[in-house]
Amino acid sequence: MLIFNKNIMSPTATTAKQLDIEKLIEELTIEEKLSLLAGKDFWHTVPIERLDIPSIRVSDGPNGIRGTKFFNSVPSNCFPCGTGLAATFNKDLLVEVGQLMGKEARMKGAHVILGPTCNIVRSPLGGRAFESYSEDPLLSGHAASHVIQGIQSQKIVACIKHFVANDQEDERKAVNEIITERALREIYLKPFHIAIRDAYPKALMTAYNKINGVHVSQSKQLLQELLRKEWGYDGTIMSDWHGVYSSKESLDAGLNLEMPGPTRFRQQTATLHSIQTNEIHRDVIDDNARYILKLVNESLKSGIPKDVIESPNPTQEASALLRKAGDESIVLLKNDNNILPLSKTAKEKIAIIGPNAKAAQDSGGGSASLNAAYKITPFEGIESKVKEGGNKITLDYSLGAFLDRNLPDIGHTLINELGQKGLYARFYKEPPESNNRKVFEEFPLSTSRIFLSDFKSKNLAPGEILFYADFTGTFIPDETGDYDFGVSCLGTAQLFVDDKLIVDNKTKQTKGDAFFLGVGTREERGVLHLEKGKEYNIRVEFGSSPTFTLNKAPLEGGGVYFGIRIKTTGEELIKKAVEVAKDADKVVLVVGISKEWESEGFDRPTMDIPGYTNELVSAVVKANPNVIVVNQSGSPVTLPWIKDIPAFVQAWYGGNELGNTIADILFGDHNPSGKLSMSFPEKIEDVPSFLNFGSTNGQVIYGEDVFVGYRYYDKVKRAPLFPFGYGLSYTTFELKNLVLSSTNDSINISVKVKNTGKVEGAEVVQVYIEPINPNIIRPVKELKDFGKVLLKPGESKTIKLTISIKEATSYWNGYKSKWQSDKGKYKVLVGNSSDNLTLEDEFETDRTFSWIGL
Structure with missing residues (x-):
């Protein structure tokens, strides 16, 4: 029986007395200090009861707060995946998402949320692409910073991860990534730069991989020179789980906490010997212990009682926010002849077909996956809309194709x-x-998927x-x-x-x-x-x-997975689906992939949807041209039939409310406002990292350098299938009256947005900066800020944005090892997607300058 824990203290409750860190450093024995530097178990740090130093609890958190168990865990609310949340382009909403995560961490007794994840979606094949936010570092950084602001407003610590460039799963603990300093700074470090500058997460998790020959978890250059000295970061640095590869090197680099426990590399006998023989300096132990005590102090501010009994959060308020986030994440990519939205009251037959129609693809796989408190399938969401309309619509169903890598959970x-x-x-x-x-x-x-x-x-x-x-x-x-x-x-x-x-x-x-x-x-x-x-x-x-x-x-x-399914062939399933489609007025085809194909632990072998899905879509559209395809995936898939269908909806992994949010969009109860958080290429060969993805004898070269995503497509003048920042609406908008002013420190942008259509809707204003006649090879343009506005029909509002000159104009100068802003002219490009920038102006800077830090 699940017990709703009503006694968890609120963020405003009286918190425990703060530890006197320097006094404790004097009082702790060397053995006790060492014990602090690794976890007690999978989810807790080591307490020192003699000195009233409590254990703190951490929990996985990118998609929701699991708590302390994989097996038979207390149910959790599952949020839309990271790429979906970023597609909302809604900073205020992301703060609300973070606040709910913080509240639910409190209910699981977790002082620290292991998230957000803000690595770069370098390739659609990345197994954990769905966990991250975007191909664009600015969108990634702003998404992370606003989620962190929400989490930490609840006095819960956010642990941003994975620092840095954990962008593939292939040999993730061994692969050596060869990255230029410029690409590292402008693309892969930039989201962390923005999040630390704007939200200051109190903890940070290192990545598994090596960068230029050194594992990140023992890199003095990254952890000491950059994080501590250049950025002035004073939070606690922990390893990814089993992501420590040395004793002395990781301690010297300032990896404060080895997780999980018990320790593999900081065992007392060996480490004490290294200290006694001056291989490891005592000050190094003290410095690392200080950061653990800082994390304890931050955790004490939460007021979470000891040994909390984990509880779920089965509230209407939580479900409403999950639904709102899911609604805003969905991207309408095609809508020929306004086939959408569907009518709830039309007397017609709708065929619901596809492997994801009666499956609830709430999240990708791995550590982000959790025991969702409930799941609404797309079929159930559509069925609810039909009931709301008085059951005038007749629904029919056919599976159409198998998706499962293995037989399904029964x-x-x-x-x-x-x-x-x-x-x-x-x-x-x-x-x-x-x-x-x-x-x-x-x-x-x-x-029947039992992980023990x-x-x-x-x-x-x-x-x-x-x-x-x-x-x-x-x-x-x-x-x-x-x-x-x-x-x-x-x-x-x-x-x-x-x-x-x-x-x-x-x-x-x-x-x-x-x-x-x-x-x-x-x-x-x-x-x-x-x-x-x-x-x-x-x-x-x-x-x-x-x-x-x-x-x-x-x-x-260990564990066991088992399943049952009627034996049939792909051809037989398609034949049945075609018969159902022929007899319908419209067809909703729900396709995509699942956590069996997109997961931590492995990368996708291809960008194609597996199995017979593509054959299914082609056969159904021949039988009935009125086809709406809904795709669920955390990153792009190949769409060979896209020109043959009138409507296409990108729905991501939608969390608990996925079925309701898909139905909200299909029937127009929510006007789609999501924008693609990454480019959708036509084929995998078009992806800039195509020749340099995955490990080759333990190494991967980031050969595309800074030209990731739209930066690449712009530079080589090759249009993707759907561009970054793109998304349609059921209404129309006009952007006009661009007003630009600049000082030596910032540019101020004002844009008037009008809803020129017939229904309420929200539009995202995107601002890109293009250097005119740059001194070095640079991207054609780069996203520098965005804002979202909700408008009633005929209503106008003005969006105002301010961007610092150094952020708007700078690139990394590898010769100087500094950021550099060059004197010259720059275009300000404003529109509603990266390929639809309808307003333009210029500003000019009168000096070249360099800078470093945040």
């Missing part, structure tokens, strides 16, 4: 022995063949990770036919139907990519004929990671 289709949707789990210390098995834990579960890396029980001794479990449920088929059964695992597993062995992933195992670190088996399958309406007892017998036969499993208890 937690929502099984019935457990309590009569609830889901399955039932029983844990044993004895294997299935034992005659004297005793249950030591049992409870219902809602998913942090499974704990009072009946298991510390460090005891060998155990067994039976997962059971009843399956009732919707139709008669042959069914595929699949099992992948990190450990061993066998699946039985009515006590008959159907899948064996125990006696013979093959390496695959199960689990987000790609360390499990491939999915093994079996086939069984089932009859419609008949009850079948499903049992999966699982052995934890020590039983794994392929290699030593690194994820503690």
Whole structure:
């Protein structure tokens, strides 16, 4: 039973007394100081009870606040993914998003949120692209800074990550990224620069990768010279999880906290020996300990009580904000003949087709994924709109194509022995063949994707990770036919139907990519004929990671994924979908990818949507030309049929409310106002990093230099399929009366925006700066600020923006190792996307100057 914790202290509550850091540095023993420099466990720092230094709790946070458990965690609210949030181009809304994250961290007892993520979407193939914000460093920096402002307004610490250039998953802990200093400064460091300058996150997480030969987590150049000295950053620096590669080097560089615990590289015997032999200076230990105590002090300001019982946030206010953020994130990219919005009251038949129509693609995979408190599928969202219109619309459905990399989660289709949707789990210390098995834990579960890396029980001794479990449920088929059964695992597993062995992933195992670190088996399958309406007892017998036969499993208890699906072919599914489409007035095709394809731990092999989706779209549009395609992905996918369809909607991974937000856009209850946070190329070969993505013998060259995204397409005069900053509306806008004034320090921009259409809507005003006759090779133009305004039909408002001269004009001068602003003329280009800049003016600077710092 979930308990809503009403006793969590508010941000205005009395906070605990602050620690006297310098006094503690004198009182702590060297052993106690060392213990502070690594985590206690996966989510906590080490307390020193003798001196009243408490443990602090951290939680994953880019998509929502998970809390302290992967397995069977307390449900959380899932936010739209990072690229979707950036597509709102709404600074005020992002502050609200951060505030809700801060409130929910408090309810999970977390003092520190491990987020936001503000790496660059260098390629659509990046496995964690969805977690980040944009291909553009300014949009990324502003999105991060406003989310951080919201989080820290709740007296919760934001830990910005991953510093720096964690832009691919291929060999992410080993890859050496060769990056010019200019590209590093102008593109990859710039979001952190902006966020630290404008919001000052109290913590920062280092990246896994190397830059120019040195792991970031032990780089004195990046952590000491740049962060501490040049930027004056005084927050706490922690590693990514298992992202430490040395003892002395990381301590000397100022990596304050090794996570998670217990330590791998800061063990007391070895580190004390290094201190006693003057390999590591005692002052280095003191300096690092000071930053841990600073983080403790910042955490004490939250007033979060010790050992909080984690609770969800099932409030209407939270759902409303998630829906608002999702509504504003969705981008309308094509709408020929105004086929959208749909009418709720028209007497017509709408076919809902596609692998994502009845699936809830709430987030990408990996550490950003969580146990969402609820999920609304696109079909459910559309069904609700039809009911609102009096059920005059008839809905029909067809799957159309499979998307799953493996067979789908069946937690929502099984019935457990309590009569609830889901399955039932029983844990044993004895294997299935034992005659004297005793249950030591049992409870219902809602998913058949079971990740036990942090499974704990009072009946298991510390460090005891060998155990067994039976997962059971009843399956009732919707139709008669042959069914595929699949099992992948990190450990061993066998699946039985009515006590008959159907899948064996125990006696013979093959390496695959199960689990987000790609360390499990491939999915093994079996086939069984089932009859419609008949009850079948499903049992999966699982052995934890020590039983794994392929290699030593690194994820503690391991895990098992299993699924069931009727056996069919892609051609058969398309044929059924075409028949449904022919009989409809309009078709909504919900396609895209999922967390199985876009996830931490691996990069996408291609930009294509996997499986038969492209064939499905082409076949359906031939059968019925009135097709609206809704795509869900965190980054671009190939769209070979885009010219054949009248409407296209980019919906991202939408969090809890994804189905409602898609329906809000389709039916016009929310006028789309999202703008693309990255360019959508026509094909992967057009991407500037195409020849230089992924690890080649442990190395990747950032050969496109500063020409990332639209900077590249502008320079080579090659139009992408959809440009950065682009997005349509159900109304029209006029931008006029550009007024520009400048001083030696700043330029002031004023633009009048008018809604010239018939419905309320919001427009994003984007300001780009173009150097005229630059002294070096530079991007044609760069985004320097933006603002969003909501207007009723016929209403006008003036947007005013101020941009500092140094930010508007500067580039990194590698010879001087400073930013440089050149004397000369610059264009100010204003419009509503990077390729539609309808207003223009110029300003001139009268001096060349260099600068450094924030």
